[in-house]
Amino acid sequence: MPRTPAPDEPEDDLDDLPDTHPPQPVYYAEQALLGALLLEPHRLTDIAGIEPDSFSNYAHGALFAAMRALPAPDPDQHAQDTSWLDAVLTAAREHARGLTASYLHTLIQVCPWPRHASAYARMIETEHARRILRAHAERLSLTATDVTLPHPVPTTLAEADALARAVDDIAARFPSHSGSLPRTPAPAPMAALGDAEEAVDEERLLLATATAHPADVEQMRWLSTDDFTHSLHAGLWQCLTALTRRRAPVDPVTVLWEAQQRGLLVSGAEPAELLDLLSAPAGSAEYWGERILQRSVLTTAHRVGRRIEAFTDDPATAPFQLILGSRRALAELSAVRARWHHATSLAPTTTSTRTRATAPPRAGPPRTTAPPARISR
Structure with missing residues (x-):
């Protein structure tokens, strides 16, 4: 099937071009609207909601702009000569030089019903x-x-x-x-954005630091399990938040026990590895939490x-x-x-047991200790 020519393409070269991008339905709606307006320019007053840049085809938009810029002709006079059509073509060719008089006649011929112009405009x-x-x-x-x-x-x-x-x-x-x-x-x-290894490291560092300083967990209710990239880490964060809400003792062993009660160990995580993870705090829990939340936002x-x-x-x-x-x-x-x-x-309402002077600067990732050994998955 031959490709439908765009109005700014030389017709002689069309037979040599493959039909890789056939026009979409809106292309034919644009042709029908323009044909209706060329036949009956007075229908321009009924068209609302579209501008020249509403057209998917640049040359169509140029034609529409030219029609709107010129005074509508007298209907009887328009039926007898092509002076208004000539003026529209001249004005449109200033922006779309490939337009031809034959294409304007094509638009008129392909318009099913000029009285449907408003419907065509709504499609566009x-x-x-x-x-x-x-x-x-x-x-x-x-x-x-x-x-x-x-x-x-x-x-x-x-x-x-x-x-x-x-x-x-x-x-x-x-x-x-x-x-x-x-x-x-x-x-x-898709997976979370950014470096997957870095995301896992930050989550592990948060869990360890929050275990060492559980008072910080109360100030981080803005962090959700949905923000974590690793399901085990999300589960461990639930364990930490549950313990702090119950005012229960928080340390690596109590978190490990809570994880067992919640069925987290059935995923294959070894208790000794979890203890290693939870025993290597570094820096500020708030810092790591914001890093995790930023990744979640993006x-x-x-x-x-x-x-x-x-x-x-x-x-x-x-x-x-x-x-x-x-x-x-x-x-x-x-x-x-x-x-x-x-x-x-939101400014923190309570003071952490640590002095803020010892907290690492927020401008860069604090790493006072090496990240704990990676958990088997």
Whole structure:
């Protein structure tokens, strides 16, 4: 099947090009709208919600801009001559030189019904909203994985805010509609961002340091088991928080016993190895906790961006589903974001048993001892 020519391509060369990217349905909606407006320019007053950049094809946008910039012709006069069409072509060619008079005639011929112009415009608006949302989601995903950023979390959250504003803008332009969430399958799960070995080391150091200084655990309720990359580490953090809430004694042996009661040892972890892990504190538990939470924020942001990208890539996803699905995904990021804000902005209400003067500076990872030997998995 021959490829449908774009209006700015030389027609003589089309037969030699492979049909690798056939036009999407919105391309034909754009052609139908432009054909309707070329036939009946007075219908421009009925078109709302789209701009020249709403078109997926640049030349189509240039034509639309030219039509809007020129005064609409008298209907009777327009039916008798092509002076308005000539003026539109001349104005549009200033921005899209490949446009030809023959393509304008093609647009007129392929328009099914000029009176359906508003419906064609709504199709174009829908696809434009989809492209906008995808661009924002893609920027969120890329920002979350950008290791060159000096302040990755604030920058990533700023992109999340921009994405949320885009969702709100789309919701304002499309009426609310009760319905189901998108049926698009979720992207394949991925590991936490960053260095996996570094993540495991930081989690082990947190557990050991918190075991040595359990008073710090009370001040770290902003850290969740979902933030850990290793399930055993998440379980051990649950053990620590449970012991501190019960005001029970906390040391490597009591944590090991709690881990046994919770069934953590059935995963293959050896008691002696757990004791070694819990007996090698280093630096500040709060520091390691913030490191773990930062990784969790960025991983969640990346996952949310990819999820919304998947929604936009599914042509069967309706606008109300895009809005509902995107807001549901962003709510997941809002939850971990609230914990990050709590961790980084709330001053501690109690003083640790250690003096803060002995705590390592927060600017760099304190390593007063070597990381404990790695646990068998």
